[in-house]
Amino acid sequence: MTNEQVKSRLIEKFGEALTDFEESYGMLSFHAPKEMNLKVLQFLYDDEALEFRFLTDITGVHYPAQPGAELAVVYHLQNLRTRTRLRFKVFTSVADPKVFTATRLYESANWMERETYDFFGIDFVGHPNLIRILNVDEMDYFPMRKEFPLEDQTRIDKDDEMFGR
C-alpha cells in the first residue's frame, strides 16, 4: 500500500477537512481538525483497505508561536499487514486544550495520553483516569511547554561549590 493510496482514500472520505499532507522521510503525515481525531482514527481502524490498527505512539508538541493552535497531539499509527506507517496531528489552543480520548479504541492510549497530559496539559475528554503519571501529583504546571526553559548553564548567581561546577 503506497502513501498515495492512503491519501486518496482519506480524501475520498473526509474531503477538504484534512490538510497539510506531506511525506516526511517516507512517512505520510497530515493535519486534522481536533473535533475529528476520533473519526479519523476510527476510519483508519475500520476501513478494509487501510487497517491502521496498531497505535504506535501518542505525544504532544508545544508551538507557542501559533496563536489558537499552540498545542499539537501527534498520533503515529501502523498497518502491521502492509507495514505502512502514518502520522497525523491535531491542534488545540492552550486556553481550551480539549481533545477526545482514544482509549475506547486502544488500551495503549491510556498511559500515552496520561503522559501527554502530564507534560503538556492536554485535557483528553472522556479519559477514564487522567492524572499525572511521571511527575508528582502536586505539580501545578506542565513542564514540557516551552515557557519553562531549562536552567541557563552559564548563570553565576549560584555558589559553585555548593553545586559542584
Added chain:
Amino acid sequence: MSNPHISLPQGSLEKQTTTLNLGPTHPATHGVFQNILEMDGERVVSAVPTVGYIHRAFEKIAERRPYFQIAPLTDRLNYCSSPINNMGWHLTTERLLGITLPKRVEYLRIVIMELARITDHIVCNGVVGVDTGAFTGFLYIMEFRELVYEIYEEVCGSRLTTNIGRVGGFERNFTNTAFEKIERFLKEFPKALKEFETLLVRNRIFIERTQGVGAITAERALNYGFTGPNLRAAGVDYDVRVAHPYSSYGDFKFDIPVGTTGDCYDRFLVRGEEMWQSLSIIRQAMEKIQELPADVYHADVPAYYLPDKSDVYTKMEALIYHFKIIMGETEMLPGELYNAVEGANGELGFYVISDGGRSPYRLHFRRPCFIYYQAYPELIKGAMLADAVICMSSLNLIAGELDA
C-alpha cells in the same frame, strides 16, 4: 458463613481482600515500580501500577543539547542493552541528516546491537529463572554478559552505559582483541546457552510456574501496544528489523521466533530462540566484515563526525569542524522524523522535530516498556502473588526506560 457466637464488624467476613504494596523498591520487582495489589488470600484481585519514581526529564533535557550530546541520555533508557538505544539514536540522526554509512560500519553496528540483545535476554531469562527459584542458571550465564561487557570495553572504554557510537560510525576502530573476544563469545556461549535452556525448558517446576501464567491473546497484546518478544510470544511476527529494515538488516538471514499462548513460558522460549538467531546474525556479520577493508569505521562526513585529535592540531579544516561540532553549530536540516529500531524488548522509536536549530525542537522516545506495562493488571488478575512476580520479570520491564 456466619457464626452467632462470634460478633465481628459488619462486612469484615465478606470483604476478604487485603491491600498489599509491592514495591517501589522490592527485590522481586527488579527496579523501581510500585504495585498496589488488592489480594484475596494469595490471589490478586486487582493491581494499580505506579511509575515515575526515577523520571529524569530526558525529553526536556534533549531540547537544549546538541544532537551528538543526546546520545548519553539514550544509553540510560534500557541500560541492559544500552548500545541498541544508542545506535537507534545515531541511526535517527543520520537519517535526519541523510548520511549513508559504509557497509563495514553497518555490520559492526549490527554485531554490537545483537550482542546487546543477547545480554538483555540473558538478564531477562536469567531473572525469570531466579523468580521461579533457580538461581543456578542466572549465575551460570551471567559470565557471558561479563564477556560482552569486555567487548564493549575494548571498543569504547566503558561497560554499562556505553555511548558506543558516533554520528557517522564509531569513535575508534575495533581492535584485534575485540574481534578475538567476539570470536571467543561465539565459540563458548552456545554451549552455555544450551545448558541453560536444558536446565529450565523441560524442568517440571519451571513449567508449572510459568505455563498459563500472565497469558495474553494476540488481539489484546496488539491493542495494548505490545512489541518485541512479548508480542511475538502471543503469536504476531512483527519485528522492526524485518518490517522496516535499518542498518543493513536486510542482508542477513534470520527467523523471527513466534510463540502461541503469550504466557511467561512462551516469552521465555521466544527470548531463548532470539538469542540463537542473534548468534547466527553475528556469525554472518563477522564473515562479511572479513571481506571488507579493515580501516573503515566511520562515514566520510567531516561536518558531523568529530575529527582525529592529531588532525585538529595540524589541519585548519579539521579544527573548524571540531569547533563547530563541539559548540553544536553544525547545520541540521529542518524536518520531522519517526525512526524506530527493534530494541531488546520492543519497538524503540525516536520522534524528532528539528527546526534547524542546534538541538531538537521536540524529541519523544517511544519506550516499549512504558507502553505495555499498562497491561500488567490484566495479565495478573486472578493469579497468585508469586505469579505476579514472574510475570513482571518475564515482561522485561526496565525502570530506566519506563520512566525516561
